[in-house]
Amino acid sequence: MAIMNLLVAFNGTEASEAALRYAASLAKQRGAHVTALLVHSAHDTFDTTSRWIPREARNLLADAQKGIVSEIVEQFERLRPTLGLGDNLVLRTQKGRVDIVLSDTARSFDILIVGRPMRGDDEHVVLHPDRITLLAGRPVIVVPEGYDVEARHSHAALAWDGGRAAARAMSDSLRLLEQQGKVSVLTIGPPVGSLDDLMAHLKRHDIEAVHEAWPAGHSLVDSVVSYCKRHDPSLLVMGAYEHSKFREDFLGGHTAQILREISIPILLSH
Template sequence: MAIMNLLVAFNGTESSEAALRYAASLARDRKAHVTAMLAHSTHDTLDTTSRWIPREARALLAEAKTGLLTEIEARLDVLRADLHLGDALSFRAVPGRVDSLLSETGRAFDMIIAGRPMRDDDEHIRLHPDKIALLSGRPVIVVPEGYDAEARHSHTALAWDGGRAAARALSDSLRLLEAQGKVSVLTVGQVPGMEDLLTHLSRHDVTAIHEEWPDGHPVADRVLGYCRRHDPSLLVMGAYEHSKFREDLVGGVTASVLRETTIPVLLSH
């Protein structure tokens, strides 16, 4: 899959800024286009139509919400010069259900890039990248706050269980793996078809190293530990597969990885 059209979930947070910088680094290398989208909910956390809320208070709440959206767009304008994308960067603000909007819009893009959600994100702009990966049918790269998109790395990492979601993640990330030229394949327990996988990667000019742990080892701990020690540029993983890996994911692997990762994570379903 060529990577020429990127959608960034930009909501003004530190992690969404890191996501935008990451997308810009991909786009400049490929002469791709980046669309920064501010999806914001129209739902109020308080019922502002209630007669118990004074008119002055309703006006202040509406003003605060409008001010937040204006502030986010202004932050993007400040970033434009640093991104060096020129006309290859566009912006849109769309009201509605945040995850649904990003999922539906993202289907017409090659990839969705989002910042890691933070506890203090405003309710009107909060998003859930793992849910977007499930709903959109597109790969989603989740970028942690403060990540240096310009840092150079020697390889990527692929969490592999041989299942359908892992295969989808591999396909979605193949252009990135080819560009990197080297991948560490991370497995827990016996995984069928490893020789075919390594041959497949080799035929795409990707050098693969197999890192294997015995069955029963906590998947999230092993994957995160490997990434902390070896600092790959990207962790590629499938989500919610019907396998041993799925049992671990449902038990919290996806949440643990997204919460604790220090590098971008590509999710596919």
């Protein structure tokens, strides 16, 4: 998949600024286009159009929300000159349910790049990368706050269990992995299917693949997080929610835990 048309969720948070800079870096390498999308929702706790709410109160709520959006747009415009994309960068704003709008819009782009959610994000613009990954049908890269796009890394990492979601993530990330040139394939216990076929597939895409294995019974989260802390790859590629999200949430899902603990970008596919 050629990566020429990038969508970025920009909501004014530190993490969304890191996501925007990450997208700009990818775009400059490829001559690609970046669309930044600011999605903002109204409070869901009550209907501000209700005739039972005084007009003055409705006006105050509307003005407050407009103020939040205006501040984020101004922040974006201050960042624009530092990104070096010129006409290849546009900003759009849209009102609606944040996760739904981003998921629907992402289907017409190559990839969606979002910042990692943080406590204290304004409820009007907060997003949930795990939900978006399930809904969008496109790969999602989650960038942590403060990530330095200029940092140098030696390789990428692929969390592999041979399952459907992992295969989708590997395929969705091939152009990025080809650019990196070296990939560590991380497995715990015996993977489903032929590991030799996977290594040959990567080699045929001019990717140097090495295998890092842990015995069955090791914690997936602890193994992947500790590996990434030790070796600092440029990107972690993994399938999201191979089991149902309800089951993952109920059991303390691996996807959500890794998102919280990893300090590098993560490409998720489902």
